Amino acid sequence: MRKLLIAMAAAVTAAALSVPGLPASAGTGRWSGSWGAAPQQPAAGVFAPNWSQAGFAAQSVRQVVRLSTGGAAVRIRLSNAYGATPLKVHGASLARAGAGAALRPGTLRPVTFGHAAATVIPAGAETVSDPVPLPATALDRLAVTLYFAAPTGPATYHDIASATSYRAGGDRRFDPRGTAFTGTTASWYYLTGVDVLGPARSVVAFGDSITDGTGSTQDAANRYPDQLAERLAATGRRLGVVNSGISGNRLLNGSPCFGERASARFRRDVLDRPGVRSVIVMEGINDIGYSLIPGECTSPNPEVSAAQIIDGHRALIRAAHAAGIRIIGGTIVPFKGSYFDVGDREQVRDAVNAWIRTSGEYDAVVDFEHAVADPADPDRLRPEYDVRDGRPGDGLHPNDAGLDAMAAAVDLNSL
Structure with missing residues (x-):
């Protein structure tokens, strides 16, 4: 299974970088923000508890966001703006969101960073993923799943999301059912943007x-x-x-x-x-x-x-x-x-x-x-x-x- 997932990630990355299979108009498009959240330093939370101070270890975090406009491809932005040490993201995936933590069938895509499944974000920095060839339209709901194998330390986050995020033990990037995501919070973690490619x-x-x-x-x-x-x-x-x-x-x-x-x-x-x-x-x-x-x-x-x-x-x-x-x-x-x-x-x-x-x-x-x-x-x-x-x-x-x-x-x- 691990070899299969790696092969899937490599294939999707190659497609995204060369953009074959995408509408011809994408070649003349630009990246623009379709969703975003402003990062904050880890804190206890004024209105409700959150996971920012504890961070994550051997856990997956699934976050659901709604796009404002569509495009031929999407990419995600992750921030370690308030991290004290480099952040290792061991993998990520993207899909159209279903109910709760579930994903819509046939939409699950691996997310890569510079052709690799994993990435390290220096303290105080942010990173942008490779393009993901998942065409999107305005008001689509997307689910971004991040997997952290090693302890992250306190997490850069956004406190008041007015949306539910989900947590599960282990690597659940490619779990479409969502039943393993038994932990919930009303904040976002590391995810600060989703961009779309288009006009x-x-x-x-x-x-x-x-x-x-x-x-x-x-x-x-x-x-x-x-x-x-x-x-x-x-x-x-x-x-x-x-x-x-x-x-x-x-x-x-x-x-x-x-x-x-x-x-x-x-x-x-x-x-x-x-x-x-x-x-x-x-x-x-x-x-x-x-x-x-x-x-x-x-x-x-x-x-x-x-x-x-x-x-x-x-x-x-x-x-x-x-x-x-x-x-x-x-x-x-x-x-x-x-x-x-x-x-x-x-x-x-x-x-x-x-x-x-x-x-x-x-x-x-x-x-x-x-x-x-x-x-x-x-x-x-x-x-x-x-x-x-x-x-x-x-x-x-x-x-x-x-x-x-x-x-x-x-x-x-x-x-």
């Missing part, structure tokens, strides 16, 4: 928990970038959507729990991704509110002014324009009645939003505040966007319907 470009959604999809329905792909991808697919636009939100993220200060500050991670999580045409930025709400919440995850948490937040936005605008990327500013959503609603924090939000709308420094604006605000009380979320399972929400994170309204607020022509 498409991509837009990156860059932000904090509201972009990340915190509070959206698990495994339903209802984050606002997911719903934006559905709009684009429905209109036939060849534009993928990559989610580079991190829950708890800030413009001006980093955190061991909530990622590096936006200005520090902007190149890696936006500019260095393939095929990026534009980026939608929605950052600043945590800069405004964290001064009220002391703790290890929010430290340092100085009180910041509107002017400081605006300067942070300007740094992102300069970086995007220097890279030839269009940048769209998203207004900060209301938070009246939430744990951020103290003192003059609302005035800071209003001042930042006024600058985003009127300064002309962004190439375009999407008014997320207006999309989700209560018309009777514009500093508060609409009641129907701040309820889950019949209970009041936290006054800060829109529910699925609110995230849908945010996606609907984006002018597709601005992208």
